[in-house]
Structure formats: structure tokens, C-alpha cells
Amino acid sequence: MSNRKQEKLRFQLLSAQLELARSEDRAVVVLVTGHAGTGKGQLINRLNRWLENRLTEVQALVPSEEDRRRPYWWRYWTRLPARGRISIFVHGWAGDALFGGAARRLGKGSFADRLKEIASFEADLRAADITLVKLWLDIDADIQGQHLAKLEADPETRWQVTEEKWQRHSQHAVIQQLGKQLRKATENEDSPWLCLDASPDHDLLTPVVEHMVAAMQGTEKATIARPVGRVPTTPAMPQLADLAGHDSAIDKAEYCERMACAQARLAELARRAVWRGIPVVVVFEGHDAAGKGGSIHRLTSALDARTYRVCSIAAPSEQEHLYPWQWRFWQHLPKDGSVTVFDRSWYGRVLVERVESLIDEPEWQLGYQQILDFEDQLLRHGTVLVKLFLAIDRDVQLKRFKARAVTPHKQHKLTEEDWRNRARWDDYQLAIDDMLAATHRSAAPWSLIDANDKRRARLAVLHEVTVKLVERLQVN
Amino acid sequence: MSNRKQEKLRFQLLSAQLELARSEDRAVVVLVTGHAGTGKGQLINRLNRWLENRLTEVQALVPSEEDRRRPYWWRYWTRLPARGRISIFVHGWAGDALFGGAARRLGKGSFADRLKEIASFEADLRAADITLVKLWLDIDADIQGQHLAKLEADPETRWQVTEEKWQRHSQHAVIQQLGKQLRKATENEDSPWLCLDASPDHDLLTPVVEHMVAAMQGTEKATIARPVGRVPTTPAMPQLADLAGHDSAIDKAEYCERMACAQARLAELARRAVWRGIPVVVVFEGHDAAGKGGSIHRLTSALDARTYRVCSIAAPSEQEHLYPWQWRFWQHLPKDGSVTVFDRSWYGRVLVERVESLIDEPEWQLGYQQILDFEDQLLRHGTVLVKLFLAIDRDVQLKRFKARAVTPHKQHKLTEEDWRNRARWDDYQLAIDDMLAATHRSAAPWSLIDANDKRRARLAVLHEVTVKLVERLQVN
Incomplete structure (x- = not known):
């Protein structure tokens, strides 16, 4: 390529990048994978x-201890670029699958599952305005071998040839085979694979940059094309309407005694979970003034402060807005052997963001599936997931608002927003019903808690968490 | 305490906190330490x-793998609250010193050193508008023993009594002794220790909250009281003025050959450093258009992409402004066995922030000492620290600016700001001279690089990094 043409291409790439940074309307992820000895570094x-x-x-990426103690995709979600920025992933999730498959760390079935996860992850990126550029660097096995030998013979390039590269050379055929499966399973119109012959002295830069420029200029807001609404296997669950007919109130002395018992039991179980390295996620959702805060206090009082965090979810910050919506929840996931309590959660996507029209219908519709995928990742990693919905009646809420006001x-807890939300009670109720229907399933059921009586509700919260821990720890 | 008084105190605390959040003019750190069985959790x-x-x-905190692979204070710097927020540290750095001393993990000398570091860290917090509330919970050894035994006898509280607590009970005397030394060494007018008798049934909440409210309301901007300008042992170094009389230019073929050699050598050394778990920090400072970017490319081309990061330092973001100025540099420190290249660095504190009057003189004057302290932490952890200053003459800068423009x-690299900076050449020169004089010392010397010739400069950069690695690795 002539120098002038190169200069022009370089300028185009840079201009596209500067425009990206100015508009902050999308991020770019470049995934570079393929065979060894194909000049990826260069x-x-x-x-x-x-x-x-x-x-x-x-x-x-070389996965760190912190990475390994979180669900697999944590390492990638937390390293995504903000809108306006470009990240180049060397091998990334594609390499994990390929080399994991080649080394049989991933069995055949796991490899196939992983491909599905990759397709789903990449779909999430596209849905979140991330332009995905995928490069496969190809090379003939013989040429690869000669090239590595030549690099190794020269003292100035010898350092580039690691043992790992020779190993991958010996696995050329299986990597080629798995690579084909990978590309086939993750091929997508909006983020097609670019396969390049990377024999020595082939110019890779020109076609790669041309491809990047086209991808960065050509992208419009992706249409959300993912199938919506896989039907979960729904165990029987009470509807909110069924909450009527509460038990009589519980007196203070009895409550205190039962609470102390429940906390002692929970403390014991939580300590075992921590000791066994099990991560625990407790999600609190519910009506305003349902008593989430008070319940969380009773729960965490039984936990060792070194082992838990309470994560309060409000509207995303400006910074968080630069990332896919799930990003901030990935950030907060507990590592193995610790507990994260979410005071509101990712369910905001299909509750407040839907009801307040902060996003369009296709987005919150897609949200159900994205939530199921997200929770699948937690479960696959072995997380104990407890989802609690604290429900109160409309008139109980009014009483509590009034009490707060005096x-x-x-007082500071009661804002204009609470009254606004209350005015939209029916809209919220509809969104809650839809949410429960779409995300209640055997693997990650909702516990619906009648919170009209605070004491009973708090005991019920501790009970639910205890039951889930007992199930998982297989103790009595 | 009467219920009404309690309600009033609670409201005062909450009001102070909401005011803190509204104004975002300071953060609050509460440090709770002392003996076991004193009801810290409650x-x-x-x-x-x-x-x-x-x-x-x-x-x-239970230090994680990530914590242990960074300089000691990393775990606390990265966990500081943003302005507007409150963080409660359970034992924290005080506990590390106390229990490390009691268990003889910290020898006598190390304990004394640690106390000095604590005093310096706390001074940094005060200088960065962080209100520090320090609580020591005291208890008599006999009462402690009886209390732990009583808790253990009751099935509902038994879970609170860990082995660790009994161990600390057995070390009551030494903890008491070390605690006295700690409090003496870190006592400060603006953040005095509050010592409380925490025998069972003593009310701790009231005095603690009263103390917090007073601290939160009473704080004015701390005067910077730390002694400035400890004189470093300055090895001989060239002044910028001595740069005249450059060698003749180096031809391209020779340059390419020498560069390939230098990169091969560096690659080998860097790989050894990574393998031995040594962290490496390379700082690039220099005039605008001195060729930092190009030099960094030549340097990183010799490194394995999995082992290094380039960290470009521009003006702090809004979020970063909510923390002490050093905070963002702590965030970016490499973990053991990896390399971080800083394209500009913490030296901005005494360069651009001084010259552009972004901070007052006492602040940048204090900056020199803070920088020395910061680098001491890196060195103490075993970091290889390379500080490079790329210097060019005024007329060379003009030529490069003009070349950039066409x-x-x-073109995008050349901004109004560059011309503005250039107009203040003499002010910058003064700041650079002061910086070199104050921060050049045997343990962390500056390498001053004549960058009027780009090729020579790049070779010199690789040479300097290579020399530092050779020194540290003790190889030929």
C-alpha cells in the first residue's frame, strides 16, 4: 500500500475514533483471536x-484470583469500554473457549454451552450500543511452523516465541476445527467475523482498519432482534392479590425472642457458607415503604461485617450511563465466600424504567430475558440467589408515608417521588405482576412476602434466606 | 438516655450526614478499633x-489476593469514601498494626515504622478534606473474659464468640500496650482519639454519635500543618540547561538495528521481572511534543500485552475530584508481576496544577512531600520505579508543533492548550527545576533524557528502563 493511501486510512480511523469520543453514542470492542504466530502483537x-x-x-487478560472468584463473565463485563472508547481484547472470551476446548478443560458439552453463552453475551453488547469487531487470524499449519522456527532462530525475535506458541502449533488442527464452530455459532449480521490470512508478510493492518472504519461509521442503533420471552417453568406462586387475610399481629416479646433465634441460626449458616466459599446474593424488591431497609438491618445484624456488603441501587450515575445497563450489577457481584444484599436491583429495568418510560418497550421486554441470562450466570457459578419481594397494601403505604412525614x-426518606410513584400504583402493580410471571422459576424463585406487618415480614425475610442456605448447604 | 433525647441525637446525626451529602465538601472516615468483646459489631x-x-x-477488610499484590496502603486508599460519603472502617490500619504487632508479624522496628506511616496517611486524609473520627473501645481484661464466657454460654449469641476473640483476650495486655503507643503516635488535634469504656451494658452509641456530630459540624478546612521539604539526598544530576551540544543524528538503519536489539533485551528482562512477581512503574514526564507517546510505543512493543498497561493521565474527572488527589494514582498501581506505564503522572500536582494555579501554593508545596511518601510506599513494596523526563528545547518544540499542524x-494532538502552555514556558521551566530538585534522590532518581533527537531519545528510554531492571534483577 502506498504511503499516501496509508496516511489517508490512518486519518480515517482516527477521525472515526474522535467522532466516537465526541458523540459518546457507542463503544467499540475489537476481539482479536486465531492461531499463534499470526502477528497479533504486532x-x-x-x-x-x-x-x-x-x-x-x-x-x-490473565484471569486473576478476583476473576476466578466471580461468575465467568464477570471478567469481561467489568472490563467493557465506556461509550466513546475502544477496547481491544486479545483472544478474550473466544480464546477461553478455543484453548479451553483444545486443552479439554472444556468438555464437548461445555464447549457447546459456552458458544451459546458467547452468542448471548455478544447480543447483549449489540443491544447496548457496542460495536463489535471480530477478527480471526488464520495461518496454514506448515507455514506457522516455519515462521515460529525462523523467529526463534533470530536472537532479536526469539523472545516472542513462547512454549505456549509451540503448543498451539501442535494443536493447529483442533484449534482450526473449534474455531470454525465458534465462528459459525457467533456469526451475526451486525458483527460478522473478518477472517484474514495472516501468513508472514501479509499486510493485516489495512484490511483490519478498513473493516473497523466501516463498522464505526456504518452502525446505526441496532434493532433488538433477540427472541423475547422464553417461557420459564413457573412453580406455583401466590399472586399479590392473594395476600389478603393477614395473621394477627405478633407481640414484641415474642418477636424479639424469635428474631434472636432466627439470627443465631442464620449466623451459623452464613458462616458455613462463607467458610465453604459459597457466594450469596439477596435481592430486595418491594413497594415503597414496605420496610426493605429495616429487614436488611435485621438480616445483616446476623452477618460478620467482613463478609457482606449492602448495595443500594438508585438511578444510574452519569458514568454508569456510559455502559450497558447490566454493567453496574456485574460490578457489585460478591466474590466466593461473601454476601451481597441488593436494596433494589436489576429488576429496576422492568419496574421503574418501564413505568417511568425511561426506556422503550422493546428494551424492557428484552430485559426479562437479559435478567434470566444474568441470573443463569450467577447460578452456574454456584451462587445462592434469594429474591424477596416485600408487598404491602395501598392503605398501609399511605399510613407509613404519613408516619414518615412526622x-x-x-422525613428525608419521603420525597415527592414517593408520592408520584404512589399515584401510579396500578401501573407499578402491572409491571410487578409481569415481572413475577416472567422471572419466577424453579431455579430462581421469588419469595413473596406480606409486609403489612413489619415484625412478621422481618421474620419471614430471615426465614427465606435461612431456607435457601439450608437447601444449598444440605444441613438440617 | 431518654427516648426523646435519643430521637434528637439521631436526627442531628442524620441532618449532619444529609448536609455532608448535599455540600460534598468533605468525606468522613470512622475508624473503630480496640479490644475484642466490646460490642463493635453492635x-x-x-x-x-x-x-x-x-x-x-x-x-x-479481609485482605484479598489483589490487596496483597499491591503496596500495603493500596487497600485503604482505594477504599476511601468520596466526598459526601461516610465510611466506617472496622479495625482498619489500626487493627493491622495492633494485631500484627501482638502476633509479632510486625517486629518492634516495623511496628514503629508503621506508626509513622499511619500518622502520615492520616495527615494526607486531613489535607484532602476527610474528617477522621477515631474510636478506641476499651475493656478490662477480667470483664472481657467474663463477658465472652457469658456470650458463649447462650445459644443465641454463641456465634458471636470466635476463636479469634479468645485469642485476643489472651493478648489483652500486649494489645493494651500497643494501643497506647498507637494512640500516642497518631494523636492529632483535628482527629483526636475517643477512648470509651466498653464494658457490657455501657451505652456507646450516645457518646460516639455526639462525637461524630461535633466532628462533622465543627470542621473547617484543615490548615496544612505538615512540615514541608525534607531534604532528599540528591545524587548529581544534569540540569536541563546542560542538554546543549547534542550528538549528531543517528541514521535510520543503525537506529532500527539498535532498537531491535534493545527491545529484545528489554523483553527478556521484563519477562523475568514478571516471572519473579516484581511490579514495575515507568513514569513519563516531559515537555509537550517531547515524544512521550512514540517512546512509550517502542517500550511497550517489547512487552507482553498481558503484563502491562499504559495509563494516560489528563485532568481528573468529576468523580475523581471527589477523592484525595493521590487516589487515582493508587487505583492504577500495577499488581506484582505487571508493568504500568504512566503517560504523565502524579507529578502533575507540582507541574500543571501549580503553573495553572489550580491549587494554592501550600498545596503544591505539600505535594513534594506527599509524592516522596507515595513513592516510598511503592519502593517499600519492592516496585521498580523508573522516572523519565523527556526534555526538548523551545525551538524544537515550535518545529514539532508546526509539523503537527500539517x-x-x-492535528488533533495540537490544541489551544499546547500554545498556551508554550507561552508559559518559563513558568513551567521553573516548576520543572523545583520538581527535579525536590524529588530526585538515590532511591528514586530522575533520568533526564535529551529528546531533541527522537531516535536517540527512544533508545535512551529503553536503555534507562533496561538499566533499572538489570539493577533490580541482579543479572548481567
């Missing part, structure tokens, strides 16, 4: 020289 | 109930 160095480095990140230390 | 639970949880964080892919 390609990325050259890309780096053409790109503005302050807006670019290279992610060449209690000095509670 | 105290914190109660505080949590009174505070607004969305603005509060409890930090009860090269399409370089």
Missing part, C-alpha cells in the same frame, strides 16, 4: 500507534 | 440504622 501495536491512546485500552429522622 | 449495626445507608459504607493524523 497488529495491535500498530493499531495502537494509529489510535488515540487515551481513548483506547488493550485487554490481554418522624424527624424519617 | 455499635456499627446501630450506627447503620441511624445513618442513611445509601451514603454509608462499612469496610471490614500532518492529518497529528
Whole structure:
């Protein structure tokens, strides 16, 4: 390629990047994978020289202890670029599948499952305005072998040839085979694979940059094309309407005694879970003034402060808005052997964001499936997931709002927004019903808690968490 | 305490917290330490109930793998609250010193050193508008023993009594002794220790909350009281003025050959450093258009992408502004066995922030000492620290600016700001001279690089990094 043409292409890439940074309307993820000895390092160095480095990140991941103690996809979700930025992933999730498959760390069935997960992850990226550029660097096995030998013979390039590369050379055929399956399973119109012959002296930079520029310029807001609404196997669950007919109130002395018992039991179970390295996620959703905060206090009082975090979810910050909506929840997942309590959660996607029209219907409709996928990741990693919905009646809420208004230390909890939400009670109720119907399933059921009586509700919360821990720990 | 008084105190605390959140003018750190069996957990639970949880964080730290692979203070710097927020540290750095000392993990000398580090860390917090509330919970050894025995006898509280607590009971005397030394060494007018008798049934909440409210209301902007300008042992170094008389230019063929050699050598050394778990920090400072970016590319081309990060430092974001100025640099420190290249760095504190009057003189004057302290932490952890200053002459800068203006892919690099900075050349020169004088020392010297010739400069950069690695790895 002539120098002038190169300069022009370089300028196009940079312009596209600067426009990306200015508009902050999408992020770009470049995934570079394929065979060893195909000059990935050199390609990325050259890309780096053409790109503005302050807006670019290279992610060449060696999973850390922190990564391994979280669900598999945590390492990628938490490393996504913000809108306006470009991240180049070296091998990334594709490499994990390929080399895991080749080394039989991933069995045949797991490999196939992993491909499905990849397709679903990439669909999430597209739905979140992330332009995905996927590069496969190909090379003939013989040429690969000769090239590695030549690099190794030269003292100035010998350092580039690691044992790992020779190993991958010996596995060329199986990597080629798995690569085909991978590309087939994850091929998509909006993010097609670009396969390049990366024999020595082939120019990779030009076709890669041309492809990137086209992808960055050509992208419109992706249409949400994923099938919506796989029907979950729904165990029987009470409807909110069934909550009527409460038990009589419980007196204070009895409550205190039962609470102390429940906390002692929970403390014991939680300690075992921590000791066994089990991660625990407790989700609190519910009506305003249903008593989530008070219940959380009773729950966490039984936990060792070193082992839990309470994560309060409000509207996303400006920074968080630059990422896919799930991003901030991935950030907060507990590592193995710890507990995260979510005071409101990812369910906001199909509750407040739907009711307040913060997103369009196709987005919140897609949200159900995205939530199921997200929770699947937690469950697959072995997380104990407890989902609690604290429900109160409309008139109980009114009483509590009024009480808040006259209690000095509670006044700040009562805002205009609460009254606005209350005015939309029926809309919320519809969204709640839809949410329960779509996301209640045997693997991750909702516990619906009648919270009209605070004491009973708190005991019920501890009971539900206890039951889930007993199930998982298989103790009495 | 009467219920009414309690309600009033609770409201005061909450009001102070809401005011803190509204104004975002400071953060609050509460450090709770002392003997076992003093009800710290209960105290914190109660505080949590009174505070607004969305603005509060409890930090009860078990150091993770990620923590241990960074300089000691990383775990605390990265967990500081943003302005507007409150963090409660359970034992925290005080506990590390106390229990490390009691278990003789910290020898006598190390304990004394640690106390000095604590005093310096706490001074940094005060200088960064963090209100520090320090609580020591005291208990008589006999009463402690009886109390633990009583808790253990009751099935409902037995879970609270861990082995660790009995062990600390057996070490009551030494903990008491070390605690006295700790409090003496870290006592400060603006953040005095509050020592409380925490015998069973003593009310801790009231005095603690009264103390917190007073601290939160009473704080004005701390005067910077730390001694400035400890004189470093300065090895001989060239002044910028001495740069004149450059070697003749180096031709391209020779440059390419020497660069390939240098990269091969560096690659080998870097791989050894990674393998031995040594963290490496390379700092690039220099005039605008001195060629930092190009040098960084040549450097990183010799590194395995999985082992390094380039960290470009621009003006702090809005979010970063909510933390002490050093916070963002702590965030980016490499873990053991990896390399971080800083394209500009913490030296901005005494360069751009000084010259552009973004901070007052006492702040940048204090900056020198803070920088030395920060780098001491890196060195103490075993980090290889390479500090490079790329210097060019005024007329060379002008030539490069003009060249940038006519090269399409370089135009965006040339901004109004560059011309403004150039107009203040002499002010910057003064700041650079002061910086070099104050922060050049044997343990962490500056390498001053004549960057008027790009090729020579790049070779010199690789040479300097190579020399530092050779020194550290003790290889030939």
C-alpha cells in the first residue's frame, strides 16, 4: 500500500475514533483471536500507534484470583469500554473457549454451552450500543511452523516465541476445527467475523482498519432482534392479590425472642457458607415503604461485617450511563465466600424504567430475558440467589408515608417521588405482576412476602434466606 | 438516655450526614478499633440504622489476593469514601498494626515504622478534606473474659464468640500496650482519639454519635500543618540547561538495528521481572511534543500485552475530584508481576496544577512531600520505579508543533492548550527545576533524557528502563 493511501486510512480511523469520543453514542470492542504466530502483537501495536491512546485500552487478560472468584463473565463485563472508547481484547472470551476446548478443560458439552453463552453475551453488547469487531487470524499449519522456527532462530525475535506458541502449533488442527464452530455459532449480521490470512508478510493492518472504519461509521442503533420471552417453568406462586387475610399481629416479646433465634441460626449458616466459599446474593424488591431497609438491618445484624456488603441501587450515575445497563450489577457481584444484599436491583429495568418510560418497550421486554441470562450466570457459578419481594397494601403505604412525614429522622426518606410513584400504583402493580410471571422459576424463585406487618415480614425475610442456605448447604 | 433525647441525637446525626451529602465538601472516615468483646459489631449495626445507608459504607477488610499484590496502603486508599460519603472502617490500619504487632508479624522496628506511616496517611486524609473520627473501645481484661464466657454460654449469641476473640483476650495486655503507643503516635488535634469504656451494658452509641456530630459540624478546612521539604539526598544530576551540544543524528538503519536489539533485551528482562512477581512503574514526564507517546510505543512493543498497561493521565474527572488527589494514582498501581506505564503522572500536582494555579501554593508545596511518601510506599513494596523526563528545547518544540499542524493524523494532538502552555514556558521551566530538585534522590532518581533527537531519545528510554531492571534483577 502506498504511503499516501496509508496516511489517508490512518486519518480515517482516527477521525472515526474522535467522532466516537465526541458523540459518546457507542463503544467499540475489537476481539482479536486465531492461531499463534499470526502477528497479533504486532497488529495491535500498530493499531495502537494509529489510535488515540487515551481513548483506547488493550485487554490481554490473565484471569486473576478476583476473576476466578466471580461468575465467568464477570471478567469481561467489568472490563467493557465506556461509550466513546475502544477496547481491544486479545483472544478474550473466544480464546477461553478455543484453548479451553483444545486443552479439554472444556468438555464437548461445555464447549457447546459456552458458544451459546458467547452468542448471548455478544447480543447483549449489540443491544447496548457496542460495536463489535471480530477478527480471526488464520495461518496454514506448515507455514506457522516455519515462521515460529525462523523467529526463534533470530536472537532479536526469539523472545516472542513462547512454549505456549509451540503448543498451539501442535494443536493447529483442533484449534482450526473449534474455531470454525465458534465462528459459525457467533456469526451475526451486525458483527460478522473478518477472517484474514495472516501468513508472514501479509499486510493485516489495512484490511483490519478498513473493516473497523466501516463498522464505526456504518452502525446505526441496532434493532433488538433477540427472541423475547422464553417461557420459564413457573412453580406455583401466590399472586399479590392473594395476600389478603393477614395473621394477627405478633407481640414484641415474642418477636424479639424469635428474631434472636432466627439470627443465631442464620449466623451459623452464613458462616458455613462463607467458610465453604459459597457466594450469596439477596435481592430486595418491594413497594415503597414496605420496610426493605429495616429487614436488611435485621438480616445483616446476623452477618460478620467482613463478609457482606449492602448495595443500594438508585438511578444510574452519569458514568454508569456510559455502559450497558447490566454493567453496574456485574460490578457489585460478591466474590466466593461473601454476601451481597441488593436494596433494589436489576429488576429496576422492568419496574421503574418501564413505568417511568425511561426506556422503550422493546428494551424492557428484552430485559426479562437479559435478567434470566444474568441470573443463569450467577447460578452456574454456584451462587445462592434469594429474591424477596416485600408487598404491602395501598392503605398501609399511605399510613407509613404519613408516619414518615412526622418522624424527624424519617422525613428525608419521603420525597415527592414517593408520592408520584404512589399515584401510579396500578401501573407499578402491572409491571410487578409481569415481572413475577416472567422471572419466577424453579431455579430462581421469588419469595413473596406480606409486609403489612413489619415484625412478621422481618421474620419471614430471615426465614427465606435461612431456607435457601439450608437447601444449598444440605444441613438440617 | 431518654427516648426523646435519643430521637434528637439521631436526627442531628442524620441532618449532619444529609448536609455532608448535599455540600460534598468533605468525606468522613470512622475508624473503630480496640479490644475484642466490646460490642463493635453492635455499635456499627446501630450506627447503620441511624445513618442513611445509601451514603454509608462499612469496610471490614479481609485482605484479598489483589490487596496483597499491591503496596500495603493500596487497600485503604482505594477504599476511601468520596466526598459526601461516610465510611466506617472496622479495625482498619489500626487493627493491622495492633494485631500484627501482638502476633509479632510486625517486629518492634516495623511496628514503629508503621506508626509513622499511619500518622502520615492520616495527615494526607486531613489535607484532602476527610474528617477522621477515631474510636478506641476499651475493656478490662477480667470483664472481657467474663463477658465472652457469658456470650458463649447462650445459644443465641454463641456465634458471636470466635476463636479469634479468645485469642485476643489472651493478648489483652500486649494489645493494651500497643494501643497506647498507637494512640500516642497518631494523636492529632483535628482527629483526636475517643477512648470509651466498653464494658457490657455501657451505652456507646450516645457518646460516639455526639462525637461524630461535633466532628462533622465543627470542621473547617484543615490548615496544612505538615512540615514541608525534607531534604532528599540528591545524587548529581544534569540540569536541563546542560542538554546543549547534542550528538549528531543517528541514521535510520543503525537506529532500527539498535532498537531491535534493545527491545529484545528489554523483553527478556521484563519477562523475568514478571516471572519473579516484581511490579514495575515507568513514569513519563516531559515537555509537550517531547515524544512521550512514540517512546512509550517502542517500550511497550517489547512487552507482553498481558503484563502491562499504559495509563494516560489528563485532568481528573468529576468523580475523581471527589477523592484525595493521590487516589487515582493508587487505583492504577500495577499488581506484582505487571508493568504500568504512566503517560504523565502524579507529578502533575507540582507541574500543571501549580503553573495553572489550580491549587494554592501550600498545596503544591505539600505535594513534594506527599509524592516522596507515595513513592516510598511503592519502593517499600519492592516496585521498580523508573522516572523519565523527556526534555526538548523551545525551538524544537515550535518545529514539532508546526509539523503537527500539517500532518492529518497529528492535528488533533495540537490544541489551544499546547500554545498556551508554550507561552508559559518559563513558568513551567521553573516548576520543572523545583520538581527535579525536590524529588530526585538515590532511591528514586530522575533520568533526564535529551529528546531533541527522537531516535536517540527512544533508545535512551529503553536503555534507562533496561538499566533499572538489570539493577533490580541482579543479572548481567
